[in-house]
Amino acid sequence: MSDSTSSQRIGIVGAGHIGGTLAQLFSAAGHEIALANSRGPETLEATIAGLGPRARAATVADALRFGGVAVVSIPLGRIDELPADGVGGTIVIDTNNYYPQRDGQIAELDADAISSSGLLQRHLPDARVVKAFNAIYWENLRDRGRAAGDPERLAIPISGDDADAKQLVARLIDEIGFDAVDAGTLEEGGRKHQPDTPPYGARVGAEELRGMLG
Numbered sequence: 001m002s003d004s005t006s007s008q009r010i011g012i013v014g015a016g017h018i019g020g021t022l023a024q025l026f027s028a029a030g031h032e033i034a035l036a037n038s039r040g041p042e043t044l045e046a047t048i049a050g051l052g053p054r055a056r057a058a059t060v061a062d063a064l065r066f067g068g069v070a071v072v073s074i075p076l077g078r079i080d081e082l083p084a085d086g087v088g089g090t091i092v093i094d095t096n097n098y099y100p101q102r103d104g105q106i107a108e109l110d111a112d113a114i115s116s117s118g119l120l121q122r123h124l125p126d127a128r129v130v131k132a133f134n135a136i137y138w139e140n141l142r143d144r145g146r147a148a149g150d151p152e153r154l155a156i157p158i159s160g161d162d163a164d165a166k167q168l169v170a171r172l173i174d175e176i177g178f179d180a181v182d183a184g185t186l187e188e189g190g191r192k193h194q195p196d197t198p199p200y201g202a203r204v205g206a207e208e209l210r211g212m213l214g
């Protein structure tokens with residue numbers, strides 16, 4: 001894993017499989033973490049204790065406004081509950097996927113009128129949304145980080161409309177032991193690594209992932 005060029009303040013909304021794993025990996029990489037769930041900061045004491053001195057529990061609103069980067073890692077059907085105030089300019093990493101059996105049927109997604117990341121972008125209009133970590137199973141995220149150049153290093157597809165935001169997210173991904181591969185814009189690129197696409201859940205390196213993304 002590469003040296004961190006600077007410490008970021010990263011708010012993470014969702015302390016489950018993906019959010020909790022990212023909290024672990026990002027704090028170990030030297031970043032400041034504010035972690036939130038739906039039940040409130042007081043329910044996160046044990047989790048925070050296991051994350052070390054760079055992590056704290058927060059409300060959802062405070063996690064979203066904690067720094068220049070926020071992760072949203074919750075069931076997609078609940079994104080409308082997120083407070084949109086104060087996230088102007090924030091890079092919001094969207095890990096979410098649409099699972100109708102969990103999220104309920106969402107007509108616009110069923111009609112492919114918008115992507116799941118598009119829904120989050122619409123809900124947080126001033127955020128710079130980057131879709132990332134949606135296509136990797138959480139145990140692989142937890143266990144499969146490798147140093148740059150390692151032949152077993154896995155790649156993670158990312159999509160977004162803001163080049164600087166994608167660059168920063170790619171650096172964060174590199175720091176925790178994965179190669180980021182740019183799939184394109186949020187709407188078009190993001191559809192290429194949503195559920196039921198070849199990259200979704202694929203344990204492949206950067207070159208193979210680029211091939212899958214076309």
Ligand SMILES: NC(=O)c1ccc[n+]([C@@H]2O[C@H](COP(=O)([O-])OP(=O)(O)OC[C@H]3O[C@@H](n4cnc5c(N)ncnc54)[C@H](OP(=O)(O)O)[C@@H]3O)[C@@H](O)[C@H]2O)c1
Pocket residue numbers: 013014015016017018019020036037038039040060073074075076078079081082095096097098099133134135136137138139
């Ligand atoms: N599991 C995977 O391998 C995987 C891989 C890639 C992407 N994803 C996607 O990433 C997202 C998170 O998945 P997960 O497996 O990490 O879920 P999870 O383990 O079920 O955890 C969900 C987290 O979201 C929190 N949450 C729910 N509603 C919330 C709200 N309205 N405000 C704030 N926090 C809320 C929950 O808090 P409480 O416990 O307090 O309710 C919990 O901490 C999903 O969209 C999923 O499809 C999952």
